[in-house]
Amino acid sequence: MSESKAVEKRKDALPPATFLEQLDAVGVDGFENVTDDMISLPFLKIAQPNSPELLPGGIDGLRPGSFFNSITGQVYGPEVTMILLGTDKSYLEWEKGSTGKLVNRYTPEQLSDAVAEGKVFKGDFFYTPKDDNREIKETHTFFVLLAEYPNDGPMLFSFKSTGIKHVRKWVTKARAMQWQMPDGKMLPAPLYGCVWDVKSVLNKNDQGNWYLIGDAKTLSASRIGTLLDDKFAQLQAPVMAAVGFVKDVQFKVNLAGARDVTDSAKDDGIPI
Numbered sequence: 052m053s054e055s056k057a058v059e060k061r062k063d064a065l066p067p068a069t070f071l072e073q074l075d076a077v078g079v080d081g082f083e084n085v086t087d088d089m090i091s092l093p094f095l096k097i098a099q100p101n102s103p104e105l106l107p108g109g110i111d112g113l114r115p116g117s118f119f120n121s122i123t124g125q126v127y128g129p130e131v132t133m134i135l136l137g138t139d140k141s142y143l144e145w146e147k148g149s150t151g152k153l154v155n156r157y158t159p160e161q162l163s164d165a166v167a168e169g170k171v172f173k174g175d176f177f178y179t180p181k182d183d184n185r186e187i188k189e190t191h192t193f194f195v196l197l198a199e200y201p202n203d204g205p206m207l208f209s210f211k212s213t214g215i216k217h218v219r220k221w222v223t224k225a226r227a228m229q230w231q232m233p234d235g236k237m238l239p240a241p242l243y244g245c246v247w248d249v250k251s252v253l254n255k256n257d258q259g260n261w262y263l264i265g266d267a268k269t270l271s272a273s274r275i276g277t278l279l280d281d282k283f284a285q286l287q288a289p290v291m292a293a294v295g296f297v298k299d300v301q302f303k304v305n306l307a308g309a310r311d312v313t314d315s316a317k318d319d320g321i322p323i
Contacts, residue, residue: 093122095131095195095206097251097262116251116262120203130250132198132275134290135225136205136243137297139192143211147184154185162187191218194297198246201289205297214263220270230277243294246276246283 068076096102098117104110110124118127142162144155157165162178165171171187172179178187192209210218230240250271251262265271278287 092194093120093203093206095119095127095197095208096121097264099261100259116253118251120206123203125200125203127197127200130248133208133247133249133272134196134198134243134245134278134286134293135221135247136194136196136290136294138194138222138242141190141192142178142187143190144180144185144187147186155187157187188212189215191215193218194293196286196290196293198283198286201286201293205293210263217263217265217270217272220265221272224270224272224274228274228277230279232279240277243290244277244279245274246278246280246286247272248275 074080096119098104098113098115098119100115102109102113102115104113104119104124105115110119110126112126113119113124114129116129118129118131119125120127140159142157142159143153144157146152146154162171165180166173166178170181172181177189179185180187188211190209190211191214192207194205195208196205197203225242225245226239228240228245229237230244231237249264251264252266252269252271254261254263254266276283278284278290
């Protein structure tokens with residue numbers, strides 16, 4: 052056998068590189084040119100009695116009071132297990148009327164500058180730009196991960212109007228939470244260290260019915276454990292990956308979506 056044929060035979064005898072070995076050799080994952088503004092995070096919403104997703108042709112199986120994913124349409128039911136990853140506060144400018152189109156977003160600093168420059172006027176309940184066909188509403192948002200659906204990734208869970216009081220109660224409650232370290236010491240838990248059971252609650256008044264995570268007196272979010280508990284230990288890796296993602300991706304509102312930052316209805320059926 053010639054030397055060249057022997058070398059060729061030895062080459063053929065080598066097993067082909069595995070898929071993971073090929074990935075390692077390539078050294079890129081295809082996301083190198085993806086920027087923050089190309090990423091649209093899904094919203095975790097609560098279906099309201101007047102939600103458009105309940106109309107014919109909407110989301111199958113969705114009922115008022117159920118949590119659902121705004122992008123995939125996944126329905127999670129009226130109760131979810133949730134980890135809070137981070138928070139955001141902004142002011143969203145909406146067109147008045149039935150369309151409720153979202154037209155702008157202000158950070159607290161940007162809104163303060165706009166008021167100082169006379170471009171926006173502060174009212175008793177919300178801000179109004181010079182174009183009086185619009186209104187600016189304070190909006191608080193949690194970045195969340197659902198414990199039973201970690202592969203659905205981080206979602207945005209937003210509140211405005213009377214829903215903001217529940218955010219304040221929740222953050223206050225979360226800041227007081229502790230977890231037990233392996234050496235037995237009790238230390239303050241990070242926001243994403245706690246696991247919460249969250250239920251939607253029907254609220255009623257003369258102006259209608261709507262669902263929130265609580266009623267006039269109570270918050271329907273209760274801690275059921277921490278990531279250091281054995282039963283939630285499997286969530287440690289996906290939570291840390293999600294926290295890293297939220298930290299790296301700048302929060303941007305998708306201005307093309309008219310209803311993305313509400314609980315699936317323009318005013319959630321809630322009076323200002």
